[in-house]
Amino acid sequence: MTKLAFLPFTKPTIDEATINDVAAVLRSGWLTSNGPKVQAFEAQLSQYCGGRPVRTFNSGTCTLEIALRIAGVGPGDEVITTPNSWVATANVILEVGATPVFADIDPRTHNIDLDQVAAAITPRTKAIIPVHMCGLPCDMDKLYALAKKYSLRVVEDAAQAIGSSWAGKRIGAFGDLVSFSFQVNKNIMTAEGGCLVVNNADEAAYAERYRLQGVSRSGLDGIDVDVMGGKYNMTEIAAAIGLGQMLRLEEFNAQRLMLARHYFATFGTQFENQTGAELPVADFEQSNWHMFHIVLPARITRATFMQKMLDLNIGLGFHYAAIHLFTMYRKRGFKEGMFPVAERVCRQIVTLPLFPAMSNADVERVVAATRASLA
Ligand SMILES: *Cc1c(COP(=O)(O)O)cnc(C)c1O
Numbered sequence: 001m002t003k004l005a006f007l008p009f010t011k012p013t014i015d016e017a018t019i020n021d022v023a024a025v026l027r028s029g030w031l032t033s034n035g036p037k038v039q040a041f042e043a044q045l046s047q048y049c050g051g052r053p054v055r056t057f058n059s060g061t062c063t064l065e066i067a068l069r070i071a072g073v074g075p076g077d078e079v080i081t082t083p084n085s086w087v088a089t090a091n092v093i094l095e096v097g098a099t100p101v102f103a104d105i106d107p108r109t110h111n112i113d114l115d116q117v118a119a120a121i122t123p124r125t126k127a128i129i130p131v132h133m134c135g136l137p138c139d140m141d142k143l144y145a146l147a148k149k150y151s152l153r154v155v156e157d158a159a160q161a162i163g164s165s166w167a168g169k170r171i172g173a174f175g176d177l178v179s180f181s182f183q184v185n186k187n188i189m190t191a192e193g194g195c196l197v198v199n200n201a202d203e204a205a206y207a208e209r210y211r212l213q214g215v216s217r218s219g220l221d222g223i224d225v226d227v228m229g230g231k232y233n234m235t236e237i238a239a240a241i242g243l244g245q246m247l248r249l250e251e252f253n254a255q256r257l258m259l260a261r262h263y264f265a266t267f268g269t270q271f272e273n274q275t276g277a278e279l280p281v282a283d284f285e286q287s288n289w290h291m292f293h294i295v296l297p298a299r300i301t302r303a304t305f306m307q308k309m310l311d312l313n314i315g316l317g318f319h320y321a322a323i324h325l326f327t328m329y330r331k332r333g334f335k336e337g338m339f340p341v342a343e344r345v346c347r348q349i350v351t352l353p354l355f356p357a358m359s360n361a362d363v364e365r366v367v368a369a370t371r372a373s374l375a
Helices: 016-028 036-048 062-070 088-095 114-120 140-149 201-210 236-246 249-267 271-275 302-311 340-348 360-374
Strands: 054-057 078-081 099-102 125-129 153-157 177-181 194-197 215-218 222-225 292-295 349-352
Touching: 016 236, 036 054, 036 194, 036 236, 054 062, 054 201, 054 236, 062 088, 062 153, 062 177, 062 194, 062 201, 078 088, 088 099, 088 125, 114 140, 125 140, 140 153, 201 215, 236 249, 249 292, 249 360, 271 360, 292 340, 302 349, 302 360, 340 349
Parallel strands: 078 099, 078 125, 125 153, 153 177
Antiparallel strands: 054 194, 177 194, 215 222, 292 349
């Protein structure tokens, strides 16, 4: 049998028009801070998020950190988050000098379990960082009711959720502080980058200062520094990519949804019973289908499964390893058994290929390979 071409778990779609726009930026001589492309990208993102203020940055990690700073989170404060995320989600809590507190996840949605969040709240809790895993939104009604009840700030890690919605409203268009990532694997990307949706002009001004050394300027030569900022500004080159991606966002997400539907149709209703594997929540309304996950049955190790798929020339990811079991977190007292749902899911979860340039035939190939590898 001839080997089919390697199928990665994700790949960005970049059109020639975007490549030409990037070349034009390079020729223009204005490559970095706050040029016309960054301003246009921020204006479009703001419009996309219901007119709320949006500022861009060079990652979806610094956006989370800056959101915590805007929320006034620091030493002595506790922030509740999920152990099932990219490690950045928890690292930023340590970065601002606060204490990460984890709450276990829901076994079906793989999002943070809001009852567990409620149980973890103490007088020192200042904020919650929920993650919309794979673009499947958390229960926003329950989340914001909880935040209101205990006067907590919410920093939504919406890194994966551009184009997702809750009850007909886009993620980012409502709520408190909302952070998106444009890292290359995300539904739209700028190679590296991110943006933060804030509540008002004051928070936007803080965001601008934090992203560039805390600097504020006035007149021709007026300059002051009043907060400890960093070096987090988005480049014009990245913004040019982002503008090209924005034009395709609805199309990309529609293609992802179509492929996700085809995954479910091809796996069939008996797949879970037959194999013991678990499919994701079949949300065809609110998710942006950032990733398509399955949880493997305990009888096969993830490494074995990944190797079998690799032998069939299919690349998989695993999103994610449980954060609290990393050495740096174990050193802070976290250990096995504390969050059993996340531990099981994070040990057995694999990410199947899903990206806009895939075809239905690719989906069928992955499903056949998955069935064969589980047999
Ligand atoms: C990608 C991602 C981040 C980090 O974004 P970067 O742009 O890579 O810094 C944070 N949280 C989640 C859930 C992500 O998927």
